[in-house]
Each structure stands twice: as structure tokens, then as C-alpha cells.
Amino acid sequence: MRHRKVKNLEERIEAGRRFLVEDAKANRGKWRQLFGNDGRLYLELGCGKGKFITGRAMADPEANFVGIEGLDAVIVRGLEKAAENEIENVRYVMEYVKDIREFFEDGELDGIYLNFSDPWPKARHAKRRLTYGDTLLKYKQVLKEDGFIAFKTDNEGLFDFTMEEIERLGFEIKEMSRDLHSSDLAAKEFTTEYEEKFHGLGKNINYVLI
Ligand SMILES: C[S@@+](CC[C@H](N)C(=O)[O-])C[C@H]1O[C@@H](n2cnc3c(N)ncnc32)[C@H](O)[C@@H]1O
Numbered sequence: 291m292r293h294r295k296v297k298n299l300e301e302r303i304e305a306g307r308r309f310l311v312e313d314a315k316a317n318r319g320k321w322r323q324l325f326g327n328d329g330r331l332y333l334e335l336g337c338g339k340g341k342f343i344t345g346r347a348m349a350d351p352e353a354n355f356v357g358i359e360g361l362d363a364v365i366v367r368g369l370e371k372a373a374e375n376e377i378e379n380v381r382y383v384m385e386y387v388k389d390i391r392e393f394f395e396d397g398e399l400d401g402i403y404l405n406f407s408d409p410w411p412k413a414r415h416a417k418r419r420l421t422y423g424d425t426l427l428k429y430k431q432v433l434k435e436d437g438f439i440a441f442k443t444d445n446e447g448l449f450d451f452t453m454e455e456i457e458r459l460g461f462e463i464k465e466m467s468r469d470l471h472s473s474d475l476a477a478k479e480f481t482t483e484y485e486e487k488f489h490g491l492g493k494n495i496n497y498v499l500i
Contacts, residue, residue, distance in 0.1 A: 305370065333402045337358060340369075342403065342405055347379050358387055390428050390432055397435070398434075402429050405484070441498050461500040
């Protein structure tokens with residue numbers, strides 16, 4: 291989605307353009323070729339301003355990271371971070387994803403991160419939630435056999451819904467916490483913009499790894 295009100299947006303996007311993948315669907319099945327190696331490949335869906343993926347990518351230079359975000363006014367910060375720090379193992383896609391299988395081939399990904407996904411609280415919008423059961427099944431399809439989905443949220447309603455979907459589908463829960471930052475789990479190491487904000491306000495952060 292275009293937000294032309296943001297100052298100098300086009301110029302800012304231009305400055306980080308080499309980190310932006312324009313025809314992302316054409317890379318289906320070829321993401322490792324784009325990165326030029328056979329390393330692990332991770333996706334963050336709804337990556338916002340890119341704080342999390344930037345931190346993960348800098349800490350794990352052997353792996354490759356794709357951040358997808360529908361809002362140009364937000365993703366531009368990710369592009370800038372990549373350009374400022376010359377983070378070669380990260381690429382961004384500026385699109386709203388409807389079906390992840392259009393972007394990745396079966397078994398192509400090692401892991402998917404869903405961080406503070408939009409809650410869509412109305413029952414009639416349940417299908418739009420990024421952790422809706424059928425959507426989780428699509429993620430599983432593009433993941434390797436031992437690939438993971440990691441989900442964090444401050445939103446209790448969305449977390450309860452997600453846990454119900456996970457149970458209904460019979461996925462194995464590898465890690466789970468209703469208060470991630472009071473736990474010993476490594477998932478608290480790399481934070482997102484929303485996580486910083488809500489944790490800073492004293493809100494518990496929910497986390498599940500399947
Ligand atoms: C609440 S924000 C969280 C941003 C970031 N992950 C964080 O934790 O700070 C959710 C973001 O996901 C993006 N988003 C939601 N659905 C999406 C989709 N289907 N495809 C791409 N981006 C999406 C929204 O535009 C928004 O920027």
C-alpha cells in the first residue's frame with residue numbers, strides 16, 4: 291500500500307532499492323540463488339520497520355532472511371537499516387501476502403517468523419489473521435520437514451485463537467510461554483518494534499514455536 295504523505299518516501303525507497311525484491315513471485319523456488327548461497331532461509335511475514343529481521347540477520351550472517359511487509363511507509367525503515375549496515379543477507383518484499391505459496395516453493399523455507407501480527411479481533415475477520423488454521427497449513431507446505439513457525443504477540447485474544455488452531459490441527463508445540471521475557475527462552479533475544487513498546491509498558495508477551 292502506498293502512503294504518499296510520508297516525506298521523501300520515494301527517495302528513501304530508492305536509496306535502499308538494492309535490498310528490495312521487485313518481482314518477488316518470480317523468485318519462487320530460487321531464493322537461495324538470489325542470495326548466492328545454499329544457506330538457511332527464513333521469512334518474517336509482516337516485518338514492519340525491520341528491527342527484528344535486521345537483528346536476526348546481523349547475528350546470523352550464514353543464513354538468508356526475507357522480510358515481507360505491505361506498507362511502504364514502514365518497510366522503508368528496513369531498507370534504510372539494510373543500506374546503513376550493508377546487511378547482504380536480508381531482502382525485503384513490499385507486498386500484502388494472500389497466499390505464501392505464491393512466493394515460496396514447497397519445502398523452501400527453514401523458518402517463518404510472525405511477530406505481533408494484526409489481531410483482526412472481529413470473528414467475521416478470523417480468516418484474515420495470519421495464524422488462521424488454513425494459513426498455518428500453507429506455511430507448513432513451504433517449510434522444510436523440520437522447519438518452524440515462531441509467533442509472538444501481546445494480544446491475548448489472538449494468542450488464544452492461535453493456540454486453538456494449533457491444537458485443532460495437531461501441530462507439535464516445541465516452545466511456549468505466556469510471558470516470554472520472564473522465561474529463559476532464546477526467542478526473547480531478538481525483539482521487534484511492537485515488542486519493545488509493549489514489553490516496555492509492562493505487558494506480557496506471548497510466544498509459541500511449532
Ligand atoms: C502490528 S504490525 C507489527 C510489525 C512488526 N512485526 C513488529 O512486531 O514490530 C503488523 C504488520 O504486518 C503487516 N502485515 C499484515 N498483514 C500482512 C500481509 N498479509 N502481508 C504483508 N504484511 C502484512 C502490516 O502492514 C503491519 O505493518
